[in-house]
Amino acid sequence: MNGVVNVDTCLGGYMWHARTTETNSARTKASSRPAHLHSRAKARWYPAAALAVDVLGAGLPTAxxxxxxxxxxxxxxxxxAALAWTGLRALRRRYAARELGESRGSLPVLHDWLILLGVLAVVRAAADLHHPPLLCLAALLPSPVLTLICTKLTWHHLVAARREAQVVTRVLVLGEPHAADDVAEHLAGRTDHPYVVVGVVAIGDGPVRTGAPVAARLGALMPEAADGDTTPVLAAARRLEADVVLVAAGARMAGERLRRLSWGLHDAGTELALAPGLVECAVKRLETTSAAGMALLRVAPPVRGGVQQVLKSVMDRAGAALGLLVLSPLFLTIGAAVRLTSPGPVFYRQIRIGQGRSPFVxxxxxxxxxxxxxRKAALSHANEHDGLMFKMRRDPRVTRVGRLLRRTSLDELPQLINVLLGSMSxxxxxxxxPEEVARYGDVELRRLTVRPGMTGLWQISGRSDLSWDETIELDLHYVDNWSFTSDVDVMARTFRAVVDGRGAY
Structure with missing residues (x-):
């Protein structure tokens, strides 16, 4: 994907993937492989497939x-119906090359469909048609489902291609050594974006830790010549066939110096992007604006109140009450299995720390x-988690029934009681x-600013297979970027994670 670097990718985005040796190896290959040896464009069938699915998915069921x-x-x-659906998605740039395959989320498709319903309702009223509303709704229902299936298939194909170092954007990082290292390592640690660092242009004489080659070095001070920075940067970009020059935030490349560099790069037809240094900040919280001719990036504060919080509370209490009622036969079955297969109580109650560091059962x-x-202390040497949590794949303390309950996450169902009481979400x-919280630092304590949950980004991203740092990143992303619609999306994706069972032990 050529062009301006996607802000959501630079700042974190919605989805995470576990860091693996295989993934980083593929990224390294892409960094060192000449550009002509791998494809840098998305498959040509992406827009054709998306358009065909949308036309047929809206038109055929309606007819x-x-x-x-x-x-x-x-x-x-x-x-x-077909023209309205495809026209709406075209206006929202769903068929643009930079959008196709970049997200498997269901919320954009749902938003488009709700707008479609509104548009067609207006058309129905204006044309004085009398088709039954429920019939019209049934006719339009397959369109978002088929679109979402196509979106996910495209996403999976694109991810597989990028694991083979295909369909990538070659990035030349420019900045002070420590800032350039941070940007390069952050991009190399994830696979949900197309950016591959092929080189670094360092400002100053400090060491560069990242494995990407140092293509050039700039002086610490702004050069007197107008093209003093532009010439070596352009030479490095052309030599490495970079698509984008990504400037890492720093005091030595700002103001007038950055403006001169942007002029030179843009005059030469080279794209420029800025990494402001923010991480785990969703694009929906960012707003570009200006003041006195100066470009500003406004970061909206996290949602902590208002209508969305009310909706969340209503959904929590209503969902918990309905779940306890509907699942009561399953509760009785599981309770009998637990009681008959091992001595002891059916339920296990444990003190945990909730919102605002308040303990609850x-x-x-x-x-x-x-x-x-x-027996936990005697098994501490067998802890398979790299952080403060204790995790063990073949824990001898787990009963035979307990293994099945953990594999299917059915052991978590009684937490609906906690949700109903308001101590959880x-x-x-x-x-x-409590012993984990006692060892928390300021960063980890931030995850306690919201109510804990039965499910979350941790569960749909690997659960116990995640490292401690990845777990904290997921939690902080949720805390800072929460919205009611993101909760709905997480719950929809939880079902697949539970069925898959990956990381549950």
Whole structure:
């Protein structure tokens, strides 16, 4: 993807992937491989497939349902539905090369569909049509489903291509050594973006730790010549065939010096992007503005109140009450299995730390033998987690039924009681133990500014397979970028994570 670097990618984005040796190896290959040996453009079938799916997904069901129900204007209605759906998505730039395949999220598709319903409702009223509303809704329902399936298939294809160092954007990072290192390492640690660092232009004489080659060095002070910075940067970009020059935030490349560099790069047809140094900040919180001719990047504060919080509370309490009612037969079945297969109580109650460092009693189905807590210290040497949490794949304290409950996450269901009481939420960071919180620093304590949840980004991203740093990143992303719609998206994706069972032990 050529052009200006996607802000969501530079600042964190919605999705994370675990860091693996295989992934970093692929990124290194892309950094060192000549540009002509790998494709840097997306597959040509992406826009054609997306357009065809949208046209057929909106037009065919509409025509079939209206004809089966013997409604008038079936063919015309199908054409209008197909044109409205594709036109709307085109206006929202869903077919743009830089957008196709970059997200597998369901919320953009849902937003588009809701707008489509509003547009067609206005058309229906203006044309004085009398098709039953529920029939029209049923006819339009397949379109977002098929679009979402196409979006996810495209996303999977694009991710697979990037693991093979295909469809990448070659980036030349420019900045002070420590800032350039941070940007390069952050980009190399994730696979949900197209950017591959092929070189570094360092400002000053400090060492550069990243594995990318140092293509050039600039002086610490602004050169007197107008093209003093531009000439070596352009030479490095052309030699490495870089698509974008990414400037890492720093005092030595700002103001007049940065303006001169931008002039030189743009006059030569080379793209320039800025990395302000923010991480885990969703694009929806960013707003570009200006004051006195100076470009500003406004970062909106996290949502902590208002209508969205009210909706979250209503969803939590209503969802918990409904879940307890509907799942009561399952509760009885699991309780009987726990009680009959090992001595001890059905439920396990444990003190956890919630919002504002307030302790509460968390409920779970018992999955371990009754002496599990007493045996934990003896197993500390077998901890397979790199952080403050204790995790062990084949924990001898887990019962036979407990392994099944953990694999399916059914042991977590009693936490609906905590949600109903208000000490937990359906979605949020996992509630930590008191001994873990006692060892928290300022960064980790920030995850306690919201209510803990039964599920969250940690569960749909690998659960216990995540490293401690990745777990903290996910929690902080949730805390700072929360919204009601993101909660809905997490819950929708939780089902697949539970069925998959990856990282559950």
């Amino acid at each position: 079939l349902i209206l004809r089966v129900e013997r409604q008038p204007y079936a063919s015309a209605g199908a054409v209008v 968390m409920w779970k189905f018992r999955t371990m033998y009754v002496d599990a807590d007493a 359906l979605v949020g960071p996992r509630p930590p133990l």
